[in-house]
Amino acid sequence: MSNVPGPEKTQYWNGARLERFYPVSAIVNHMALNITIISYEDRLEFGIVGCRRTLPxxxxxxxxxxxxxxxxxxxxxxxxxxxxxxxxxxxxxxx
Incomplete structure (x- = not known):
């Protein structure tokens, strides 16, 4: 599990407001689950990736x-x- 502090202020990309940030990680050898959390403005966003064989x-x-x-x-x-x-x-x- 990891928590990545994100920006507290609204972010823009080419003039468009970024409404959400979704963290994505990868499963590597001998890892069954990865949970990544990122904060943005006043929210927390969760990214969850798991091995189907281990966590069906x-x-x-x-x-x-x-x-x-x-x-x-x-x-x-x-x-x-x-x-x-x-x-x-x-x-x-x-x-």
């Missing part, structure tokens, strides 16, 4: 991460936007 249900991991972040926001008194779970996410959790 990455969707389940994403749901656990989403649940943990929701719990943290609730504990901190923040009101996160309500998101409906996709059919794909529900199906992955039922496997």
């Amino acid at each position: 249900s990455m969707q389940r991991l994403l749901q656990y991460l989403d649940d943990a972040l929701l719990e943290l926001e609730t504990d901190l008194g923040m009101s996160p936007p309500h998101k409906r779970q996709s059919k794909r996410a529900k199906q992955a959790l039922s496997e």
